[in-house]
Amino acid sequence: MNAFQFPPGWVFADKYEIISRLGAGFEGEVYLTREKDTGIERAAKFFFPSQNVRNEAAKRHAQKLFKIRSCPTIMQYHTHEKITYRKEQVTCVISEYVEGEMLSTYMDKHKRLHHFQALQLLLALTIGLQPIHMIGEYHGDLHDHNIFIKPVGAGYQVKLIDVIDWRDSRLENMKKDVSDLIRIFYDIMGGNQYYHEHPPQIKRICCGLKTTLIHKRFRNATMLRDFIENLEW
Numbered sequence: 001m002n003a004f005q006f007p008p009g010w011v012f013a014d015k016y017e018i019i020s021r022l023g024a025g026f027e028g029e030v031y032l033t034r035e036k037d038t039g040i041e042r043a044a045k046f047f048f049p050s051q052n053v054r055n056e057a058a059k060r061h062a063q064k065l066f067k068i069r070s071c072p073t074i075m076q077y078h079t080h081e082k083i084t085y086r087k088e089q090v091t092c093v094i095s096e097y098v099e100g101e102m103l104s105t106y107m108d109k110h111k112r113l114h115h116f117q118a119l120q121l122l123l124a125l126t127i128g129l130q131p132i133h134m135i136g137e138y139h140g141d142l143h144d145h146n147i148f149i150k151p152v153g154a155g156y157q158v159k160l161i162d163v164i165d166w167r168d169s170r171l172e173n174m175k176k177d178v179s180d181l182i183r184i185f186y187d188i189m190g191g192n193q194y195y196h197e198h199p200p201q202i203k204r205i206c207c208g209l210k211t212t213l214i215h216k217r218f219r220n221a222t223m224l225r226d227f228i229e230n231l232e233w
Contacts, residue, residue, distance in 0.1 A: 001048055001049055001050065001086065001088060002048060002050070003024075003029070004028075004029050004046055004085065004090075005021070005029075006018045006021070006029075006031060006046075008020060011036065012081070012083050012092070013081040013083055013092075014036075015035060015036055015037070015081070016033040016034065016035060016036065016042065016044060016081075016094070017033060017034045017036055018031050018032075018033055018044075019031070019032040019033060019034055019041070020032050022043065023145055025141075025162070026051065027045075027047055027048065027051045027052070027057055027061075027164070028045055028046045028047040028048050028051065028052075029045070029046050030043055030044065030045045030046075030161075030162070031043070031044045031046070032044075032097060033094075041097040042078065042094050042095065042096070042097050043075065043094070043095045043096065043097045043098065043161070044092050044093070044094050044095075045061070045092065045093045045095070045162070046090055046091075046092045047061075047090065047091050047092070047093075049088045049089065049090060052091055055091055058080060058091040058092075058093055060165040060167075061093055061163065061164075061165070062077055062080055062093050063165075064137070064163050064165050065077035065093075065095065065163060067135075067137060068131075068132050068135065068137050068163070070131070070135075071128070071131040071132050071135075072128070072131075073128030073129070073158055073159055073160050074132065074159075074160055074163070075095045075096045075097075075098050075159065075160070075161050075162075076095060076096040077093070077094075077095050077096075078094045078095055078096065079094050080092060080093045080094060081094065095161075098148045098159040098161050099148070099150075100148035100149055100150045100157070100159055101148060101149060101150065102144070102145060102147070102148055103144040103145075103147040103148070103149055103184070103188075104144040104145050106149055107144065107187075107188055111190075112188060112189055112190035112194065113188050113189060114189075115189055115198055115199070115202045118185055118188050118189045119185075119202070119228065120154065120155045120156060121149065121155075121156045121158070121185075121188065122181060122182075122184075122185045122205070122228065123155070123225070123228050123229070124149075124155055124156045124157070124158045125147065125158050125160075125181055125184075126181060126221050126224050126225045126228065127221075127225060128158050128159075128160060129142075129160070129177060129178075129181065129221040130220075130221040130222055130225055132177075132221070133174050133177070133220040133221045133222065134222065136170055137170065138170060138173040138174045138176070138177050139160060139163055139164075139177050140163055140164035140165065140166055140173055140176075140177070141162055141163065141164040142160070142177055142180040142181060142184070143180065143184070144184060144187075146160060146161050146162050147159075147160060147161075147184070148160075148161065171219075174219070174220045174221075175214075175215040175218075175219055175220070177221065178214065178215075178218045178219070178220065178221060178223075178224055179211050179214045179215065179218075181221075181224070182205060182206060182207070182209070182214055182218075182224075183209065185205065185206065186206050186209060189202070199233075201231050201232075201233060204227075205224075205227065205228070
């Protein structure tokens with residue numbers, strides 16, 4: 001089973017009604033749902049049984065969300081449910097529904113951002129990621145479909161959805177979080193086509209997308225934040 005495609009209006013666990021599908025990944029699919037009794041909207045991640053052997057993936061996902069619950073940019077875990085679908089047991093993790101606009105959708109409309117705008121967004125994301133790294137954890141799956149943004153004043157409010165526990169080096173995954181953020185930063189400014197136009201301060205952050213150089217300069221979100229906040233123009 002590698003797809004669910006639950007239709008709008010479908011009710012599961014006698015509690016939740018499917019509103020729409022929000023996205024999909026290798027672990028499963030995420031849906032916008034509504035609690036039948038309260039009308040409150042929630043996000044529901046359904047795990048493919050093949051990716052959730054002995055319920056390990058769903059359990060790690062829930063435990064990780066709970067561990068980093070004090071980090072304000074991360075969606076909040078609520079509960080989990082088990083349902084039977086096509087004669088297989090499927091686990092669903094219920095979390096906060098994050099409002100805002102997906103970064104990929106935002107960029108479809110804006111095409112590319114001026115480097116000062118992109119830097120404001122990178123700073124907001126880095127500040128959001130910093131408390132996760134400070135408790136020795138990482139996000140593990142940062143890309144433009146897992147980031148929700150809301151422009152406010154001269155900057156952005158951000159929320160990060162989904163997390164993955166890769167069951168390997170936390171330090172290496174923290175460094176990968178940072179290089180993923182820098183890749184996003186690079187892309188929202190137009191990628192390779194416009195890279196030559198950027199000032200040297202921007203290029204010092206991007207490091208030419210050389211992963212070894214990025215990881216040497218920025219081992220975690222705190223180091224990246226300090227670098228951004230102390231840039232001289």
